[in-house]
Amino acid sequence: MSQVDDGFADAIRLFAQDRDGYYGMWHAFKSTQDLLAAIVAEIGETVLARRIAVFGEEQNVRVLLTVSNRHLVDIEGVGPQLEDANGAAVIELLSKALAGCATLKFEIVERSPELLETGRSWSHASLLKALHEESAPDGQRQVLETLRDKLKAMALSWRDFAPVAGQPLSDGNPEDLGLIDRCLTRASENTGKQKLWKPANATLNMLSVADDRVLVLLETPEGNLGVVCRASHRAAIFELWRAFVAATS
Known part of the structure; x- marks a missing residue:
């Protein structure tokens, strides 16, 4: 039956x-x-x-x-x-x-x-x-904030367009921050045209910018985050994203 x-x-x-x-x-x-x-x-x-x-x-x-x-x-x-x-x-x-x-x-x-x-x-x-x-939003926002904090903790440089009140907007060297700004602007334009959103209205992209560095772009309705990390952190970043998707799907 x-x-x-x-x-x-x-x-x-x-x-x-x-x-x-x-x-x-x-x-x-x-x-x-x-x-x-x-x-x-x-x-x-x-x-x-x-x-x-x-x-x-x-x-x-x-x-x-x-x-x-x-x-x-x-x-x-x-x-x-x-x-x-x-x-x-x-x-x-x-x-x-x-x-x-x-x-x-x-x-x-x-x-x-x-x-x-x-x-x-x-x-x-x-x-x-x-x-x-x-x-769902309150719980999802907390999970999203945790993801942002962990990405910033492993970053060499980062720019946060939705910082918690009283926290800094960015940290790192000017060259990395300029790269983050350019990539986030282009990503936001593409996302606005395609209207593609992932779980909890967030997307994550990772780009190689040098042999030993990667650029990670986290896009959310609240504001985007860009970080430059060592390439050795790739696996850890993938695990963070998998955990975020599991918690918000």
Whole structure:
């Protein structure tokens, strides 16, 4: 017997549950992230068209969701509407509207509501992706800072375009720094045209600049880093990058 797809298995478990007791009851959450995850899960579990009210007990908030076929079709009670909003913007709106809330209640206020005649909607998958991305940045930034620090520690010369407040921008000899500046400028232009990004929105390139030296370029949205290292550090740099990719993928 072949293994049952996880998504199909989840659907079977969902239909086996009694959902009637779920609505109209207060549910407590440990964090805003858990609270938002519950709302996204509700969208993912709604196939037939429904208008669902979400109440936040502590702040007396009421958000109205129109959901159909696991898509959020409309949202009311979260401030100004964004016609071209993506999943991340919707998650941010919900987060602001429910700020300070730790307890939610869901109620179906209308079954088979008339849906807006618009092509705008947000799938459960896109909202779930945005939710996960929102929870990741702090940890990813820490991993990225560790990578930057380790690269600078083994460098003969380096230039950092996103230094931590109070730390120097560069160190090393003028010749190396001039080379770093030229290469980072060219790399940034190419990246802007190609829009190629690796895990955690970072790319790493290594170029030989002499028999005994290599130039390493780390490109990130926060700011780029260029370092000139001894060629003997190649293997260590590859290991640092592998560890970074594993931690941020």
